[in-house]
Amino acid sequence: MQAPPAASCRTCHLKSWSGVERCSRGGLASTSSKALTGTRVVAAIRQSASRQAGRRAALPVVAVAAPERPVILVTEKLGDPGIELLQQTGDVETAYNLTPEQLEERIKTADALIIRSATQVTKEVFKAAGGRLKVVGRAGVGVDNVDLASATDMSRATLSTPRTLQAIAYYLSRQHGCLVVNAPTANTVAAAEHGIALICALSRNVAQADASVKAGKWERTKYVGVSIVGKTLAVMGFGKVGSEVARRGIGLGFEKVIAYDPYASEVKAAALGVKLVSWEEALAQADFFSLHMPQTPQTKGMFNDDAFGKMKKGARIVNVARGGVIDEAALARALDNGQVAQAALDVFQKEPPPADNPLVGRPDVVCTPHLGASTREAQEGVALEIAEAVVAALNGELAATAVNAPMVSAEVLAELQPFVALAQGLGTAAVQLVGSHGFTDIHLTYNTSRGDDLDTRLLRAMVIKGILEQITTSTVNLVNADLLAKNRGLRIRETFVFAEGKEVLNTLKVSLGTTDTKFSAALGQDKRISVVGSVKGSQSYLTRVGTFDVDLSLQGIILLTRQIDKPGVIAAVATVLSSAGVNISYMSVSVTPDNDAVMALGLDQDPPEDLLAQLTGLKEITETCVLSEKI
Ligand SMILES: NC(=O)C1=CN([C@@H]2O[C@H](COP(=O)(O)OP(=O)(O)OC[C@H]3O[C@@H](n4cnc5c(N)ncnc54)[C@H](O)[C@@H]3O)[C@@H](O)[C@H]2O)C=CC1
Numbered sequence: 178m179q180a181p182p183a184a185s186c187r188t189c190h191l192k193s194w195s196g197v198e199r200c201s202r203g204g205l206a207s208t209s210s211k212a213l214t215g216t217r218v219v220a221a222i223r224q225s226a227s228r229q230a231g232r233r234a235a236l237p238v239v240a241v242a243a244p245e246r247p248v249i250l251v252t253e254k255l256g257d258p259g260i261e262l263l264q265q266t267g268d269v270e271t272a273y274n275l276t277p278e279q280l281e282e283r284i285k286t287a288d289a290l291i292i293r294s295a296t297q298v299t300k301e302v303f304k305a306a307g308g309r310l311k312v313v314g315r316a317g318v319g320v321d322n323v324d325l326a327s328a329t330d331m332s333r334a335t336l337s338t339p340r341t342l343q344a345i346a347y348y349l350s351r352q353h354g355c356l357v358v359n360a361p362t363a364n365t366v367a368a369a370e371h372g373i374a375l376i377c378a379l380s381r382n383v384a385q386a387d388a389s390v391k392a393g394k395w396e397r398t399k400y401v402g403v404s405i406v407g408k409t410l411a412v413m414g415f416g417k418v419g420s421e422v423a424r425r426g427i428g429l430g431f432e433k434v435i436a437y438d439p440y441a442s443e444v445k446a447a448a449l450g451v452k453l454v455s456w457e458e459a460l461a462q463a464d465f466f467s468l469h470m471p472q473t474p475q476t477k478g479m480f481n482d483d484a485f486g487k488m489k490k491g492a493r494i495v496n497v498a499r500g501g502v503i504d505e506a507a508l509a510r511a512l513d514n515g516q517v518a519q520a521a522l523d524v525f526q527k528e529p530p531p532a533d534n535p536l537v538g539r540p541d542v543v544c545t546p547h548l549g550a551s552t553r554e555a556q557e558g559v560a561l562e563i564a565e566a567v568v569a570a571l572n573g574e575l576a577a578t579a580v581n582a583p584m585v586s587a588e589v590l591a592e593l594q595p596f597v598a599l600a601q602g603l604g605t606a607a608v609q610l611v612g613s614h615g616f617t618d619i620h621l622t623y624n625t626s627r628g629d630d631l632d633t634r635l636l637r638a639m640v641i642k643g644i645l646e647q648i649t650t651s652t653v654n655l656v657n658a659d660l661l662a663k664n665r666g667l668r669i670r671e672t673f674v675f676a677e678g679k680e681v682l683n684t685l686k687v688s689l690g691t692t693d694t695k696f697s698a699a700l701g702q703d704k705r706i707s708v709v710g711s712v713k714g715s716q717s718y719l720t721r722v723g724t725f726d727v728d729l730s731l732q733g734i735i736l737l738t739r740q741i742d743k744p745g746v747i748a749a750v751a752t753v754l755s756s757a758g759v760n761i762s763y764m765s766v767s768v769t770p771d772n773d774a775v776m777a778l779g780l781d782q783d784p785p786e787d788l789l790a791q792l793t794g795l796k797e798i799t800e801t802c803v804l805s806e807k808i
């Protein structure tokens with residue numbers, strides 16, 4: 178078979194032979210843009226000589242003839258400036274309110290798809306696209322309606338990457354597949370303004386009073402409100418939107434604006450005059466709650482019976498984030514018993530909410546139909562932001578907001594592949610050791626034979642991914658990792674410890690700048706949270722937590738216990754676990770000369786809360802911490 182056409186990289190001008198691949202120096206080959214103006218790159222797999230010989234090898238793509246202009250399908254209302262920009266590049270087709278079946282039909286002839294929050298881009302949609310779809314543009318922040326794994330799988334299915342790269346390809350997304358890009362900043366202010374609008378509407382019964390007047394009534398005593406002055410506002414989730422709400426809350430006259438966000442920077446909060454507090458403090462102190470955390474496994478249903486029960490009686494709640502962070506049935510109960518006085522909801526567990534939603538019909542609940550991002554200005558902003566990103570993606574360029582962009586050259590991928598899971602696992606483990614006050618910076622120490630020649634972009638990105646994806650909606654990749662960390666006020670420092678031998682990486686240490694930890698043994702001598710790991714065989718291992726040596730695979734669930742080393746303690750822990758039916762797959766114990774010990778146990782399942790309480794109830798156990806799945 179003939180080699181595909183050569184093309185030169187825009188960055189380094191070296192010849193590249195793949196239309197959408199990066200060259201070895203990280204630049205993009207220029208055939209992809211050419212391909213989209215004159216030909217279309219399709220995922221035709223070229224069998225290499227070595228594959229025919231029974232081995233798998235790197236498989237380039239081939240350019241074939243295709244229509245001149247790409248087809249861009251827009252399935253939700255997009256601002257005119259965005260449409261105009263897209264029309265300069267491709268044929269724009271708008272088709273709103275498609276059923277899933279209609280979308281699956283239309284997608285077959287699309288090169289790009291632009292959506293907002295209502296279009297579900299499922300596995301079936303990617304399958305139906307048959308490899309033609311190159312980019313999905315989300316005109317807004319949340320990409321929870323896009324099946325990112327399927328965007329990934331699609332490219333794997335069509336391009337079958339070499340076996341040794343599959344794991345890394347899974348993490349980092351494709352060189353040849355469907356990109357997903359979003360517009361994460363242009364609607365921040367709009368969402369914050371909507372939060373403020375709902376706070377005001379709630380405190381003065383604006384919506385209910387309006388409906389009453391329009392119904393011919395004049396109920397002045399029924400709609401007496403409450404003042405904002407003298408009250409405390411708790412901003413729950415102090416990211417882009419939350420911090421803008423806090424800034425505006427201070428201007429509105431709230432006596433105190435506090436924020437709960439275990440991962441936010443205290444410096445950033447203090448600069449806005451906001452005090453970061455713990456979850457319990459926020460619940461106990463606030464009169465108004467404004468929710469701005471993403472929906473993640475950790476935040477799902479976090480406003481439940483227990484949380485409402487800890488609030489001041491008569492608290493008011495506004496949710497412009499995601500419906501799933503509130504347990505809707507629990508909120509209805511809290512409203513029934515007066516624990517919560519009123520709520521204003523822009524988002525719902527299911528949208529549009531079904532007829533039996535327990536909140537929508539209530540007079541003490543104000544609802545808007547997911548309008549947070551719906552201002553003219555924000556929609557123009559996201560339309561332009563997403564159009565630019567989609568055009569760039571169609572031209573084979575990287576967008577800073579790419580959610581699954583091409584990453585690094587195949588050579589670097591291959592070399593660093595064993596360490597990718599390690600870097601992400603250490604980031605995930607480290608952040609789970611942080612207490613409620615967060616951390617200020619990340620320090621990475623590479624013990625490597627390459628010294629400072631080691632290309633750390635990928636590993637650094639994976640550590641940041643491990644950390645940030647536990648705490649934000651952002652999807653982290655090589656392109657945006659440093660920017661996302663910087664935006665959160667996180668400083669990153671890297672140190673190289675030169676090692677003898679040929680190992681690319683002997684150990685990686687991730688240390689977070691804080692003394693606030695859920696597990697004090699995780700603090701190193703420098704009083705920072707630190708974890709160290711290495712790769713043995715192809716497995717990632719956690720080898721040190723704070724000053725304690727451990728030896729445990731970084732997969733699955735890890736239980737850390739700190740204890741006084743005495744005969745019988747290990748057996749007592751094992752007995753508690755086994756009596757609860759929790760299987761221990763592996764165990765390592767590290768003891769200091771003064772009998773201070775840390776035990777690391779690999780568990781087959783998450784230990785229930787009461788089991789941890791039982792463990793800390795044992796006289797010799799001083800603390801416990803669980804590093805959960807997704808490591
Ligand atoms: N209603 C609407 O139309 C809109 C809704 N949104 C939603 O608003 C939310 C926030 O968006 P951004 O501020 O842009 O995201 P962001 O990623 O900038 O901020 C999210 C913040 O939540 C914090 N967080 C994570 N886990 C937490 C936890 N367990 N407890 C407390 N805080 C936690 C993170 O540390 C981060 O600071 C997202 O869910 C987004 O989808 C955004 C725009 C419009």
Ligand SMILES: O=C(O)C(=O)COP(=O)(O)O
Binds near residue numbers: 293294318547550
């Ligand atoms: O950007 C977000 O996350 C939003 O929730 C806005 O959704 P929308 O674009 O208005 O459907």
